[in-house]
Amino acid sequence: YSLGNYARVVGRETVSNTSYDFIIAGGGIAGLTLADRLTENPNTSVLVVEYGPFDQGEATVLIPGAYNPFPYLWQNIFSTPQAGLNNATFFAPMGAVVGGGSAVNAMFFIRCAKDDCDSWESLGGTGWGWDDLLPYYKKSENFTRPGPAAARDYNISWTDAVHGFGGPVQASYPPFNYAGDKNFWDAATAVGIEAPKDPNDGSAIGLFSLLKALDPRNETRSYARIAHYDMVIGSRPNYHLLAENVVSKVLFKEKKAIGIEYMSRSTGAISNVTANKEVIIAAGAVHAPQILHLSGIGPKAYLQGLGINTIVDLPGVGQNLQDHMTLDINYSFQSNIEPNAGTLLSNTTYDAEQLALYESSRQGAYTLTRQTAQNFIQLALGNATSKYASIASLAQSENPASFLPANTDPTVLAGYVAQRKILAQKYTSFGAPVGSISWNTGPDTTIYMVKPFSRGSITLNTTDPLANPLIDFGSLKDPVDLEVVLALVRKNRELMATPPMQVLGPTELSPGANLTTDAQLKTALRGLINPSNAHMCCTAAMMDRELGGVVDEEMKVYGVTGLRVAGVSVFSLIPGSAPQATVYGMAEKLADTIKKQYGIAVSNP
Numbered sequence: 050y051s052l053g054n055y056a057r058v059v060g061r062e063t064v065s066n067t068s069y070d071f072i073i074a075g076g077g078i079a080g081l082t083l084a085d086r087l088t089e090n091p092n093t094s095v096l097v098v099e100y101g102p103f104d105q106g107e108a109t110v111l112i113p114g115a116y117n118p119f120p121y122l123w124q125n126i127f128s129t130p131q132a133g134l135n136n137a138t139f140f141a142p143m144g145a146v147v148g149g150g151s152a153v154n155a156m157f158f159i160r161c162a163k164d165d166c167d168s169w170e171s172l173g174g175t176g177w178g179w180d181d182l183l184p185y186y187k188k189s190e191n192f193t194r195p196g197p198a199a200a201r202d203y204n205i206s207w208t209d210a211v212h213g214f215g216g217p218v219q220a221s222y223p224p225f226n227y228a229g230d231k232n233f234w235d236a237a238t239a240v241g242i243e244a245p246k247d248p249n250d251g252s253a254i255g256l257f258s259l260l261k262a263l264d265p266r267n268e269t270r271s272y273a274r275i276a277h278y279d280m281v282i283g284s285r286p287n288y289h290l291l292a293e294n295v296v297s298k299v300l301f302k303e304k305k306a307i308g309i310e311y312m313s314r315s316t317g318a319i320s321n322v323t324a325n326k327e328v329i330i331a332a333g334a335v336h337a338p339q340i341l342h343l344s345g346i347g348p349k350a351y352l353q354g355l356g357i358n359t360i361v362d363l364p365g366v367g368q369n370l371q372d373h374m375t376l377d378i379n380y381s382f383q384s385n386i387e388p389n390a391g392t393l394l395s396n397t398t399y400d401a402e403q404l405a406l407y408e409s410s411r412q413g414a415y416t417l418t419r420q421t422a423q424n425f426i427q428l429a430l431g432n433a434t435s436k437y438a439s440i441a442s443l444a445q446s447e448n449p450a451s452f453l454p455a456n457t458d459p460t461v462l463a464g465y466v467a468q469r470k471i472l473a474q475k476y477t478s479f480g481a482p483v484g485s486i487s488w489n490t491g492p493d494t495t496i497y498m499v500k501p502f503s504r505g506s507i508t509l510n511t512t513d514p515l516a517n518p519l520i521d522f523g524s525l526k527d528p529v530d531l532e533v534v535l536a537l538v539r540k541n542r543e544l545m546a547t548p549p550m551q552v553l554g555p556t557e558l559s560p561g562a563n564l565t566t567d568a569q570l571k572t573a574l575r576g577l578i579n580p581s582n583a584h585m586c587c588t589a590a591m592m593d594r595e596l597g598g599v600v601d602e603e604m605k606v607y608g609v610t611g612l613r614v615a616g617v618s619v620f621s622l623i624p625g626s627a628p629q630a631t632v633y634g635m636a637e638k639l640a641d642t643i644k645k646q647y648g649i650a651v652s653n654p
C-alpha cells in the first residue's frame with residue numbers, strides 16, 4: 050500500500066483537538082462498515098478507536114494457504130474453568146487489529162438461514178428478519194461466479210438473484226480443491242444429505258462448497274480493513290482512525306452519551322473526545338459488554354459492588370453469551386488420496402511447489418484456507434438423528450432457571466425461556482442448522498454444534514480497562530447440548546462408513562473407534578470439545594427490555610440516548626452459520642437507519 054492509504058490515520062494529538070459526529074469503539078467488521086458508510090457524506094465526521102494495530106500486509110493475513118491468525122489475536126485471554134468440560138480453561142480467539150475478526154478469520158462467508166434471522170424478530174429485533182436483511186447482504190457483497198470448470202469439478206451451484214455484484218466485500222470460490230473432497234461429497238449424498246441450489250439463499254442447510262471472503266483478482270483475503278477503509282480513505286478527510294488505543298468508557302451528561310474516554314496502550318495516557326451525535330460500541334462480544342459495564346450500564350447491584358456509578362440498571366449486559374462448539378475427530382488412513390489438506394504440512398516439496406504456483410498464477414492449494422477443504426455440511430437436527438424429537442422433548446422438560454445462576458434477574462430468565470421455546474422448535478423443524486460437519490481431506494474432521502441451549506456470560510474481573518474480562522462460555526451446562534454433539538458424532542461415523550470414504554481406509558483415532566456406547570462417548574467428549582469456534586456473540590442482545598435485552602430494534606441502548614451497540618454482540622440467538630457475512634449485512638442496514646435518523650443522504654441498498 051502507498052502512504053496515501055494511511056493519510057487519515059490520526060494520532061492522539063489530533064483526536065484530542067477534534068470533536069466528531071460519531072465515535073466508534075472498535076474497528077472491526079461492524080465498526081469499519083459503519084465508519085465507511087457514514088463518512089460517504091463529507092459533512093459527517095467519524096472517529097474509530099481501535100485497540101489493535103494495522104496489519105502490515107503479511108502473507109499470514111492475505112494468503113489463504115499461509116493463514117495464521119495468532120499474531121493478530123488478543124493475547125493471553127482465556128475462559129474461566131468450564132465445569133461441563135472437565136474444568137479446563139480455553140483460549141478465546143478474537144481479532145485485535147484494524148479489521149477485527151475479518152483480518153484473522155478463516156474467510157468462510159455464509160449467510161444465516163432465513164429461519165434464524167426471522168427468530169430475531171420474534172424476540173424484539175423487528176426489521177431484522179431475512180427479507181429485511183437480504184438487500185443488505187447483497188449491498189455488502191461483490192459476488193464472483195466460479196468458472197465453468199470449477200463449478201463442474203467442485204459441485205458449486207448458486208443463484209445470481211440472491212447475490213450482490215457491486216458491494217465492497219469480495220466473495221468468491223477458490224479455484225482449487227483436493228480430490229478427496231469428492232469422496233466426502235459422495236459420502237454425504239450416499240446418506241441422503243441434499244445439496245441446495247445456493248446455501249446463501251436463506252436455506253443454509255445441506256451439502257455445499259464454501260463461499261469465501263476472497264478477492265478473485267489475486268486470491269487474497271477480502272476484509273473490512275481493505276473494503277471499508279483502504280478503498281475509501283483517500284477521499285475521506287472526515288474519516289479518522291486511531292489505532293492501538295483502548296476505549297475505556299463512554300462519557301455521559303445525565304443520560305446522554307457525549308463522548309468517550311480512551312487510553313494509549315503504549316503510554317497509558319488517558320484522554321477524552323466528544324461525540325456531537327452518537328457513540329457506537331462495535332467492540333465484539335467480549336469487549337462490548339466490558340465497555341458498557343465500565344461505563345455504568347449493567348446490573349445495578351453488580352456495578353455497585355465494583356464501585357461503578359450506575360447510569361442504567363440493565364441486567365442483560367454481558368449475559369446470553371453463545372458460541373459454536375467445535376470437536377475435532379482425528380483419523381489415520383490406509384489409502385487416502387494425496388495431496389490432501391495434510392500434505393502442505395507433511396511434504397515440504399509439495400508445499401514449496403504450491404507456494405510457487407500461487408505466486409506465479411494464483412492457483413493451487415494456497416488459494417484454500419490452510420488446513421481446510423471446501424465441502425461443508427450444515428444439518429438440521431432431524432437430518433443428523435432420528436432422535437431429534439426426543440432431544441427436543443428433553444429440552445422442554447427441563448427447568449430453564451436451573452441453568453442460570455441463582456441470582457439471575459427475572460427479565461434475563463424470561464428472555465432465556467423465550468429463546469428456549471424457539472430453540473426447541475428449531476430442533477424439530479428442518480429450517481435451521483443445528484450442527485455442521487466438514488472433513489479437511491486429511492487427518493481431521495471438524496464437528497460444529499451451532500444451536501446450544503447453554504448460556505455463558507462476560508463479567509468484569511477488575512475495573513482496569515486493559516484487564517481481560519471473565520469469559521464463561523457455560524458450555525454443556527444444559528445436557529441437551531451434549532446429546533446433540535453425540536448425534537453429530539454418530540452421523541459423522543455414518544458418513545465415514547459409506548463406500549466412498551471406506552475406500553480410503555479411515556480409522557478413527559479420536560475420540561476412538563473403540564468407544565461405542567453413548568456413555569463412553571459422552572465421557573470422552575467432555576474432554577475433547579472446544580467451547581469456542583471464535584463465533585462468540587449475543588452479549589448485548591437486541592431483544593425486548595422485558596426479555597433482558599440491551600438494545601432496541603435500532604440498536605440503541607435502553608435507558609440512555611446517543612449510544613448504540615453494533616456487531617455480533619447484538620445477535621439474540623446465535624445463527625447456525627459463521628457470522629461475518631451477517632455482521633457486514635447488519636452494519637450496512639444500521640448505517641442506513643442512522644443516516645435516516647439524522648437526515649444524512651442515504652444510498653439505496
Ligand SMILES: Cc1cc2nc3c(=O)[nH]c(=O)nc-3n(C[C@H](O)[C@H](O)[C@H](O)COP(=O)(O)OP(=O)(O)OC[C@H]3O[C@@H](n4cnc5c(N)ncnc54)[C@H](O)[C@@H]3O)c2cc1C
Nearest residue numbers: 075077079100149150154155156157296336616617627629
Ligand atoms: C480466528 C477466527 C476465525 C474466524 N473464522 C470465521 C469465518 O471463517 N467465518 C465467519 O463468518 N466468521 C469467522 N470468525 C468470526 C468473525 O470474524 C466475527 O464474528 C466478526 O469479526 C465479529 O464482527 P464484529 O464487528 O462484531 O467484531 P470484530 O470484528 O471482532 O471487531 C471488534 C474490534 O473491536 C476492537 N476492540 C475491542 N475492545 C476494544 C476497546 N475497548 N477499544 C477499542 N477497540 C476495541 C477489537 O480489537 C476488534 O478489532 C472468526 C473469528 C476468529 C477470531
